Amino acid sequence: MTADPLPPGSTIGILGGGQLGRMLAMAAARLGLRTHVYCPDPDSPAFDVAAARTVAAYTDETALTAFAAGCDAVTFEFENVPARTVEVLSARLPTRPGARSLAVCQDRLEEKRLCAALGIATADWLPVDDAEGARAAAATLARPAILKTRRLGYDGKGQACVDGPEAAEDAFAAIGGAVSVLEARVPFACEVSVIGVRAADGAFAAYDVTENEHEAGILRTSRVPARIGEETAAAARAIARRIADALGHVGVLGVEMFVLREGNCESLLVNEIAPRVHNTGHWTIEACPASQFEAHVRAVAGWPLPSTRRVADARMTNLIGADAEAWAELAAEPGAALHLYGKREARPGRKMGHVTRLGPTADPTRPLTVGEVDSA
Amino acid sequence: MTADPLPPGSTIGILGGGQLGRMLAMAAARLGLRTHVYCPDPDSPAFDVAAARTVAAYTDETALTAFAAGCDAVTFEFENVPARTVEVLSARLPTRPGARSLAVCQDRLEEKRLCAALGIATADWLPVDDAEGARAAAATLARPAILKTRRLGYDGKGQACVDGPEAAEDAFAAIGGAVSVLEARVPFACEVSVIGVRAADGAFAAYDVTENEHEAGILRTSRVPARIGEETAAAARAIARRIADALGHVGVLGVEMFVLREGNCESLLVNEIAPRVHNTGHWTIEACPASQFEAHVRAVAGWPLPSTRRVADARMTNLIGADAEAWAELAAEPGAALHLYGKREARPGRKMGHVTRLGPTADPTRPLTVGEVDSA
Numbered sequence: 001m002t003a004d005p006l007p008p009g010s011t012i013g014i015l016g017g018g019q020l021g022r023m024l025a026m027a028a029a030r031l032g033l034r035t036h037v038y039c040p041d042p043d044s045p046a047f048d049v050a051a052a053r054t055v056a057a058y059t060d061e062t063a064l065t066a067f068a069a070g071c072d073a074v075t076f077e078f079e080n081v082p083a084r085t086v087e088v089l090s091a092r093l094p095t096r097p098g099a100r101s102l103a104v105c106q107d108r109l110e111e112k113r114l115c116a117a118l119g120i121a122t123a124d125w126l127p128v129d130d131a132e133g134a135r136a137a138a139a140t141l142a143r144p145a146i147l148k149t150r151r152l153g154y155d156g157k158g159q160a161c162v163d164g165p166e167a168a169e170d171a172f173a174a175i176g177g178a179v180s181v182l183e184a185r186v187p188f189a190c191e192v193s194v195i196g197v198r199a200a201d202g203a204f205a206a207y208d209v210t211e212n213e214h215e216a217g218i219l220r221t222s223r224v225p226a227r228i229g230e231e232t233a234a235a236a237r238a239i240a241r242r243i244a245d246a247l248g249h250v251g252v253l254g255v256e257m258f259v260l261r262e263g264n265c266e267s268l269l270v271n272e273i274a275p276r277v278h279n280t281g282h283w284t285i286e287a288c289p290a291s292q293f294e295a296h297v298r299a300v301a302g303w304p305l306p307s308t309r310r311v312a313d314a315r316m317t318n319l320i321g322a323d324a325e326a327w328a329e330l331a332a333e334p335g336a337a338l339h340l341y342g343k344r345e346a347r348p349g350r351k352m353g354h355v356t357r358l359g360p361t362a363d364p365t366r367p368l369t370v371g372e373v374d375s376a
Numbered sequence: 377m378t379a380d381p382l383p384p385g386s387t388i389g390i391l392g393g394g395q396l397g398r399m400l401a402m403a404a405a406r407l408g409l410r411t412h413v414y415c416p417d418p419d420s421p422a423f424d425v426a427a428a429r430t431v432a433a434y435t436d437e438t439a440l441t442a443f444a445a446g447c448d449a450v451t452f453e454f455e456n457v458p459a460r461t462v463e464v465l466s467a468r469l470p471t472r473p474g475a476r477s478l479a480v481c482q483d484r485l486e487e488k489r490l491c492a493a494l495g496i497a498t499a500d501w502l503p504v505d506d507a508e509g510a511r512a513a514a515a516t517l518a519r520p521a522i523l524k525t526r527r528l529g530y531d532g533k534g535q536a537c538v539d540g541p542e543a544a545e546d547a548f549a550a551i552g553g554a555v556s557v558l559e560a561r562v563p564f565a566c567e568v569s570v571i572g573v574r575a576a577d578g579a580f581a582a583y584d585v586t587e588n589e590h591e592a593g594i595l596r597t598s599r600v601p602a603r604i605g606e607e608t609a610a611a612a613r614a615i616a617r618r619i620a621d622a623l624g625h626v627g628v629l630g631v632e633m634f635v636l637r638e639g640n641c642e643s644l645l646v647n648e649i650a651p652r653v654h655n656t657g658h659w660t661i662e663a664c665p666a667s668q669f670e671a672h673v674r675a676v677a678g679w680p681l682p683s684t685r686r687v688a689d690a691r692m693t694n695l696i697g698a699d700a701e702a703w704a705e706l707a708a709e710p711g712a713a714l715h716l717y718g719k720r721e722a723r724p725g726r727k728m729g730h731v732t733r734l735g736p737t738a739d740p741t742r743p744l745t746v747g748e749v750d751s752a
Contacts, residue, residue: 005704005707007703008700008703008716008718009718009720022405025425026402026405026406026425029398029402029424029425029718030402030714030715030716031707031714031715031716032703032715032716032717032718032729033718034424034718035424047427048405048410048411048426048427049401049402049405049425049426049427050424050425051423051424051425286665289662289710289711289712289713289734290713298707303704303707304704304707304708306710307710307711309710309711311688311734312687324384327383327384327408328381328679328680331381331407331674331679331680332680334665334682334683334685335665335683335685336665337665337666338406338407339406339407339408340384340406340407340408341408342384342385342405342408342409342410344385353408358665358687
């Protein structure tokens with residue numbers, strides 16, 4: 001897969017037109033690369049910053065073929081790309097990441113199997129194919145557990161709590177009777193993620209481990225540094241690298257993990273793998289010489305990976321639904337970096353933007369307070 | 377001129393499609409604002425990141441009217457906008473900056489007169505209308521002097537050295553016999569610039585003073601902090617504010633100045649005023665919470681001005697003509713922030729991109745070396 005880097009002026013195709021595609025397109029433009037965004041929704045936020053646009057279904061092979069003809073490489077802002085779509089594109093031009101990264105990461109069961117094969121710990125899990133299987137799995141796993149669809153879950157969607165076998169069949173119905181995985185709930189001390197980037201030649205770099213808080217299944221804040229030990233952080237980065245290597249991944253990937261703590265001892269369980277730029281890496285735009293978006297574009301274009309060094313503490317807060325109505329106050333907050341995604345409609349649960357606040361680097365263990373800004 | 381801020385989703389029109397328009401469009405997009413770029417050149421770099429594009433002459437009133445109808449405010453990436461163009465636009469929607477900023481700053485003589493009226497020092501100068509006037513002016517001013525066209529000069533174009541009255545007529549011919557200004561050359565210790573931003577309500581903020589080096593009339597590097605005294609820096613910022621106030625300016629402006637030094641005593645002479653984002657402010661993208669581009673967009677949209685605080689030392693180097701061929705090496709330099717403008721053809725003297733390197737903030741007097749990177 002190693003090849004000459006794409007020269008400035010080349011066109012990167014991006015499948016998906018949301019905020020991740022939008023920030024990818026801007027990072028590409030900074031490097032003198034053009035982007036062509038492909039998305040079925042004519043109101044896609046990424047269209048506003050792309051040199052070329054295709055509005056078509058992901059399964060429209062005529063449109064895909066024309067799109068491929070106008071691009072020098074293709075990437076994805078989301079993992080739920082139909083296999084046939086990847087096949088059509090990858091027959092015509094480099095697609096980064098490749099089919100294996102997408103196939104594994106769009107199926108929760110495949111993710112678990114990959115971790116198991118690599119000897120990377122996860123919460124206990126069992127596959128669930130039907131209502132009876134849900135009951136049997138719930139009888140086996142410690143309670144409480146959580147039933148998650150294998151495919152198409154995001155932001156807490158496609159999940160249901162299972163407090164024992166008698167509740168399992170209802171939970172299975174609640175998630176639409178989809179093939180799924182039952183996972184034991186773990187008493188984690190905190191959730192963290194690693195944003196790593198892997199080049200086609202196997203080079204790898206990771207940003208500092210991020211500590212994340214979710215509300216109602218949706219990411220609320222990410223902060224760096226994570227309040228975990230240095231050895232734990234190193235172990236987390238090593239896990240991300242092993243996963244990226246095993247996938248032959250090219251580009252950024254985000255690996256979410258639970259941190260368990262007993263006394264002074266911390267351990268990690270992998271929760272989810274996203275073969276793409278990740279919401280928990282948005283702080284890299286302000287706090288690093290090159291953001292996760294630039295890192296991904298560089299990997300896709302075959303350029304050298306950037307420095308992933310962090311130059312400031314940071315806290316990123318998502319603006320969800322009506323949160324973005326506070327844009328005027330946020331714009332008036334000195335030093336708060338406000339990002340709005342240009343979405344026309346603020347539906348509940350919809351990510352409308354985010355704000356990143358930088359803090360001092362001096363003391364990495366010092367907690368940041370919400371009101372603390374502009375003090376780097 | 378004070379009005380409600382333009383809400384996210386509004387469209388800012390940008391006249392001019394070069395790298396300044398491109399970076400303005402990206403800054404607007406970050407804030408959830410759409411951009412419509414208007415430029416006669418179909419290959420304009422800013423088109424690649426704009427939501428809407430118009431390819432038409434600046435004097436095409438039909439196109440201007442349609443453009444105005446699709447925008448909520450209009451701004452400019454260059455000052456040489458025909459007066460009639462500004463008139464057509466400003467009759468239809470807010471144009472920021474306004475006609476006065478553009479009229480004064482597109483005419484070197486008007487700039488000198490403004491400074492004189494404000495009691496702001498410049499090099500000695502005399503207006504030149506014809507060859508005879510050039511000779512007379514050269515006989516009056518100290519030699520050597522430099523003849524500069526009143527209009528349309530940039531990057532050292534439209535300038536000729538005048539070493540005494542006998543050379544003046546040739547110099548006048550060399551600049552095409554255009555109405556011009558003869559300026560005494562000054563033995564400056566260094567060149568600096570102030571990037572300031574003024575809001576419609578008169579609020580003003582300035583970034584740290586930048587020290588600039590030119591080669592063959594074209595900006596080569598900008599560095600902050602400038603190696604000048606604190607009082608000189610404060611005086612420079614105050615000059616920029618007085619000029620902005622006198623123009624009723626809205627948006628960013630760049631004021632270039634010469635620093636004269638005699639012993640411990642420094643003084644300032646204003647050289648040039650640019651009523652727009654400025655090449656010597658590109659370092660603000662990496663070294664400040666909000667760049668000059670965001671500052672300008674905020675002023676144009678009626679949003680609060682951002683913090684102009686600097687969080688790192690920086691050195692920006694322009695990539696001119698064939699310099700950009702080194703993109704692969706620059707991309708491999710850890711921590712160097714590479715910007716390429718997406719221009720298809722690398723003509724000599726053409727600005728193709730720039731690279732910003734950050735250094736430590738600890739010691740503001742410490743010189744940065746060219747090879748010093750990634751050590752913030």
